[in-house]
Amino acid sequence: MKKVPLWARLLACLLLIILLSVFGIKYLEGYSFLDALWFTVVSLTAVGYGDIVPVTPAGKIFTMIFTLFGIGFVLYVLGTGFAVIVEGRLSEVLGRQSMQRKISKLDNHIIICGAGRVGREVIERFQHDKIPFVVIENDESVVREMREQGILVLEGDATADSTLIEAGIHRARGLIATLPSDADNVFITLTCKELNPGIKVAARASREDSESKLMRAGADKVIAPEAIGGRRLAISILKPATVEFVDTILHDHRTEIEIEEIVVLSESPLVNKSIRESRILDKTGTLIIAIKREDEFIGVPRADEEIRANDLLIAIGTGEQLTKLEAYAGGNAVKEV
Structure with missing residues (x-):
């Protein structure tokens, strides 16, 4: 009661x-x-x-x-x-x-515009991964609730220059626009890129025709939650075990299995070696599921695929195993597990 x-x-x-x-x-x-x-x-x-x-x-x-x-x-x-x-x-x-003093000390953080259902999922993930972030929300009751939870949040209009500046847009490394209005997300993207041209922007799109507009506005990545949800619903019926496994990795914070992106530095012993020759699985226990090379994606790379400097390895494993791979890709020698 x-x-x-x-x-x-x-x-x-x-x-x-x-x-x-x-x-x-x-x-x-x-x-x-x-x-x-x-x-x-x-x-x-x-x-x-x-x-x-x-x-x-x-x-x-x-x-x-x-x-x-x-x-x-x-x-x-x-x-x-x-x-x-x-x-x-x-x-x-x-x-x-x-709150303003704490936000003013943030650097290389991420700004989340909107704390609705999509925004809250982002917040929960960032809290788990201990990623520094600040939220912009215009609902007074939501702002009050988040402040009680110790979340850095600004009450204001995310489309306003002054609000984004107060959130540290010039020092931020990324912005996620999760507002339900595609027009607002387009406006936020335009404003954000004007204030900080080098910032990475991920935006939500509710309508299919809004995706191209957001990309033209400067968004680096556009996500349509409804479309993704529809595809996952279909797969959940056709391949339920696969969906359960993916959900466990992405959403169950109790599991040890994670997916991570790791950059291969030029001084790494992995450079110019095939996946078989590098013996990544033996030395780190991680599995390479994809490689991003400039604008090219190599999905499920073959054992003879050569690893090059500046490749982005997408790997799966436990936190400890991924830490070993990160050290290996950064130029440190790693013993076999």
Whole structure:
């Protein structure tokens, strides 16, 4: 059961005291409802105009009792209400200033525009991988919730230059536009590329015809969640075990298996060797599932495929195994596992 806020309980008690006083003095003195209400208000606020006064002994006793308790309670309600307002405003201001200081210290981070269903998936993944990021969201309740969770978030319009600058667009290495409106994502992409031409932008597209517009606007990658979801639904019926395995790798943070991208440096012993000659599987325990070479993708490379400098290896393995491969690709010798 949801707890009733303090201000609501105090207000209910105050109204109850007023109503009891109104009906009590009305009954004892025979006043009209309006006169009884007037007498109650001026008495509880300690104004006391004296135009209406009780004349019966019962009315006088009743007035003394409810005035003593009523005025004290009114002062308590007003004081508590004022404290809640001041503390709330002060907490909000201090919280925002603290958030801005933390964001100003971010460097090489990623900006997430929108904290809807798609944005929250991105946030969860970045939290798990400990990737520095800041969120831009215009829903006040969502912003409040995320701040309580310790997430760096700015309340504002992600399409505005000032908001992106405040989020550190000039220092960021990437931006993800997840807003439900394709037009907003196009505008964010254009603004982002204007402020930081070298930044990587991944954008969400709801409509098929929006993908080309986002690419023309400067997006490096465009994702259509609905299209991907449809294809996965189909595969989940045709190849359920495959989908379960992929879901385990991508979404189950408890599993040790991960997919990683690793760049082969020129000083690496892997350079100019075939996958068979490099003995990557024997030395690191990882499996190379693809190689990206400039604009070319080599999917499921053959054992005699030669590894070159600056190749991007896409490998699967445990965190420890992938760390070994990263060291191997970076130029360090690695013993067999």
